[in-house]
Amino acid sequence: MGRQVLVVGGHGGIGRALVEMLRHDTTIDAVHATWHHREPEPLDGVTWRRVDVTDEASIQSLAEEITTLDWLINAVGWLHGDGAGPEKHSREVNREHFLRAMEINALPSLLLAKHFRRQLKRSNAGVFATVSARLGSIGENALGGWYSYRASKAALNMALRTLAVEWRRELPSATVAALHPGTTNTPLSRPFQARVPADQLFSPERTAGYLLAVIAGLTPAVSGRFWSFDGEELPW
Template identity: 40%
Template structure:
């Protein structure tokens, strides 16, 4: 049976991905700071206090025969911060927090989990990223912390893909842009979106799974759109 780990499983896309893979008959280990909202024979839901290394360490022994990992870890806004609309709104606390969640947690997660990824079989490491983290594609400006932390994330994943490509020849590391999806993260920014540009978590989970299904080792280190095409860094 295939075994996939979903990290950040309690969020909008995380929950939809867990359900998608369970419906496909996959064994799913789910890590979240939240409690499970449902049960399933093939679901191993693990509630973690947070994603710091000391919390992850004891979980590693439960992770055997992994085929892949999907990390949804990311933040755009919270009770303290909204995306910066202009330079004057940029501040150190928001930059630090965005980099902590969007950049530092994901790369340390990969560092800690790499020993659990097969060296000689196909495997994937997918981190949800964002098109707005593309430097080339930035035509609108704004959202300083989110853009910069996702751009840095993409660089870290690209760098890791080069190194791990030597030891894990069939591992594909990819940053995937899920498209604007109806979750808490996008909720404050949905008003001006045309209805056909806002996707349900189920739709996006299906598309992310499709991208994963079609991954090739040549795509390792890339930022991929939900339709499978490559986005520029």
């Protein structure tokens, strides 16, 4: 039997490209995907459901409907919107912006892990992967700025690492991963693309191909690590 896959945030820039690639993959039996604000057109081979990842009840009902699963990929994220953007200076930090970044970028992966643990435990090669960001690496932070986004991705990375420690004992067939997609041409990065060299700005399709190649190479022996799109391991 082929794999059952769920892409949370499957109607975002990177998420949608992942869904497209997965639905054409003949080793995959079922593609489940979630949307939030913008309802997608029906797509052959894809079951869509509306989910707000800041609402635990919404995640819980998703997990009640999807009873078998091998790969869960969380491609949800938030950087700017509603007048808020990444802070250049600590003077610009405000509580609402910081907490919003945390509630969309950091906490949902833990809630997804909580509610999909049972399904991934039954898989013989479960993968729990979240699209993080290199900006969340504490070790690599030499540029500063972007406080809320960086802090939320660092918190996400710690949550994933901690989950990997727990699941090493309890779900020994599963692999947990944090993924850096590279700068990708999506609404999230659009206001910040001006200084990105053209060859370093990926299409969502290119990024999806890279990320799925990284995921396909994962094994439980390397659970709890942070991977760049090119397969390089990143420092926390």
